[in-house]
Amino acid sequence: MNLLVIFISAVLINNFVFYYFLGLCPYLGVSRKIGPSISMGMAVTFVLSLTAVASWMINHWILLPYGLDYLQIVSFILVIAALVQLVEMFIRKVSPPLYQAMGIYLPLITTNCVIMGLALLAALKNYNFLETVIFGVSAGLGFTLAIVLMAAIREQLDLADVPRPLRGAAIALITAGIISLAFMGFSGIIK
Amino acid sequence: MNLFIPVITMGLIAFVLSVGLFFAYKKLKVAIDPRLEEIAEILPQANCGACGFAGCQALAEALVAGQAEPNACPVGGNEVATRLAAILGVESSAVIKKVARLHCRGHYEAAPVRSLYVGVSTCFAAHLLGGYKLCTYGCLHLGDCVRACQFEAMVIGQDGLPLIDEQKCTGCGKCVEACPRGLLELHPVERNIFVFCRSLDRPAVSRKVCKNACIACNICVRACPEAIIMESNLARIIDWKKIPVEKIPAIEKCPTGAISRLKKEIMAVEVKKTEPQDERRSYCYEN
Numbered sequence: 001m002n003l004l005v006i007f008i009s010a011v012l013i014n015n016f017v018f019y020y021f022l023g024l025c026p027y028l029g030v031s032r033k034i035g036p037s038i039s040m041g042m043a044v045t046f047v048l049s050l051t052a053v054a055s056w057m058i059n060h061w062i063l064l065p066y067g068l069d070y071l072q073i074v075s076f077i078l079v080i081a082a083l084v085q086l087v088e089m090f091i092r093k094v095s096p097p098l099y100q101a102m103g104i105y106l107p108l109i110t111t112n113c114v115i116m117g118l119a120l121l122a123a124l125k126n127y128n129f130l131e132t133v134i135f136g137v138s139a140g141l142g143f144t145l146a147i148v149l150m151a152a153i154r155e156q157l158d159l160a161d162v163p164r165p166l167r168g169a170a171i172a173l174i175t176a177g178i179i180s181l182a183f184m185g186f187s188g189i190i191k
Numbered sequence: 192m193n194l195f196i197p198v199i200t201m202g203l204i205a206f207v208l209s210v211g212l213f214f215a216y217k218k219l220k221v222a223i224d225p226r227l228e229e230i231a232e233i234l235p236q237a238n239c240g241a242c243g244f245a246g247c248q249a250l251a252e253a254l255v256a257g258q259a260e261p262n263a264c265p266v267g268g269n270e271v272a273t274r275l276a277a278i279l280g281v282e283s284s285a286v287i288k289k290v291a292r293l294h295c296r297g298h299y300e301a302a303p304v305r306s307l308y309v310g311v312s313t314c315f316a317a318h319l320l321g322g323y324k325l326c327t328y329g330c331l332h333l334g335d336c337v338r339a340c341q342f343e344a345m346v347i348g349q350d351g352l353p354l355i356d357e358q359k360c361t362g363c364g365k366c367v368e369a370c371p372r373g374l375l376e377l378h379p380v381e382r383n384i385f386v387f388c389r390s391l392d393r394p395a396v397s398r399k400v401c402k403n404a405c406i407a408c409n410i411c412v413r414a415c416p417e418a419i420i421m422e423s424n425l426a427r428i429i430d431w432k433k434i435p436v437e438k439i440p441a442i443e444k445c446p447t448g449a450i451s452r453l454k455k456e457i458m459a460v461e462v463k464k465t466e467p468q469d470e471r472r473s474y475c476y477e478n
Contacts, residue, residue, distance in 0.1 A: 058204070062200070062204070066196075066200070068196070068197065068200055070197075071197050071200060071201065074201060075200075075201065075204055078201070078204060078205055078208060079204070079208065082208040082209070082211070082212055085212055086211070086212060086215050089215055089216060089219040089220075090215075090219055092219070092221050093219040093220075093221055
């Protein structure tokens with residue numbers, strides 16, 4: 001039950017984009033077309049899941065036992081960066097098509113705030129291992145949902161008659177704000 | 192002392208990770224053909240797709256894999272082909288330079304308009320409505336081809352027809368795709384005799400709608416039956432190489448000039464991106 005609550009909370013209610021306003025850079029940057037936005041969402045989900053595992057290990061096996069939790073931010077950055085490098089190499093070796101589809105996004109999101117945010121939030125909330133993994137996966141799915149929604153709207157917006165001063169980034173930010181408001185409607189589901 | 196604990200911890204973590212990455216890199220290194228980079232440098236990087244591959248990178252990969260010929264890039268021409276062949280260690284055959292040719296001479300004065308068109312200023316949109324000229328096969332003068340050209344080789348001329356700069360045209364074929372009426376085709380640059388008309392109208396109709404249309408009079412077919420045929424009211428050149436030079440004057444007796452040699456003096460007009468003129472005037476020519 002607890003896991004389900006974490007899942008729904010991270011996807012809908014405390015969505016990383018709409019609630020914490022994390023990961024706005026790829027959210028606005030890669031949401032012009034649905035295709036790339038799905039790839040981006042998948043890549044983020046993937047990295048978030050890995051991050052959740054790695055950061056939990058570092059936090060619970062090294063930092064907490066020796067009272068070094070003030071090193072969380074630095075060590076998380078280090079571990080995530082190394083891990084993503086490793087994964088990138090691995091994908092490149094094993095599956096070139098997947099590398100073509102996802103490879104360019106991986107370095108982009110390595111040091112993104114949504115990744116750091118997840119690691120720090122999971123540490124802050126004292127999740128156990130399973131909870132952390134679920135938290136990571138569902139945060140990624142939440143991000144995917146957000147970016148695909150945004151891309152779908154922006155594809156329609158391209159055809160809309162937007163007032164001249166609002167074209168481009170302005171209308172994208174307004175749209176993001178309105179979607180975010182809409183997602184506030186979920187906030188009553190879980191106390 | 193307290194200072195050393197985080198330093199040592201971080202140092203250790205970083206060391207372990209970097210050693211891990213080092214070995215992973217050795218193990219997982221993907222052998223990239225060094226020729227790939229050289230080839231990518233030689234290719235024009237216009238990513239126009241004229242070679243039939245998704246872009247210059249895709250062509251480079253195909254070249255290395257031996258799935259493409261060194262002369263595959265029409266944009267780069269002979270120079271690129273020979274350099275590619277040198278890297279790949281194969282013989283290169285010469286690239287036949289192709290340029291786009293317009294198959295219409297229905298300029299403002301020759302082909303009168305049927306109606307006033309004030310819609311979206313693209314050939315595509317005008318074509319959807321059946322065009323605004325009496326001739327339903329001819330050039331619409333709105334410049335879809337000019338906008339499609341990445342190499343600034345085309346411009347709409349004074350008479351409304353696009354002019355193509357042979358030097359700048361790379362034969363990428365973007366304009367061929369852009370023309371909704373299929374009036375542009377790629378031809379070897381040395382070919383100089385064409386039927387400058389695509390009208391399938393009956394002679395009585397095409398005579399009325401355009402002064403320069405093919406009116407299916409068969410003069411050219413009689414002059415050179417081995418290379419020219421008449422099909423659906425339109426003369427067609429089957430094989431331009433079979434047209435003997437001495438027969439060209441007889442062929443050029445065409446009463447409307449629809450079949451003729453390229454007028455090189457027109458082609459030589461230096462192509463410049465002109466200032467966008469008053470759009471409405473440009474395509475609502477009063478005849």
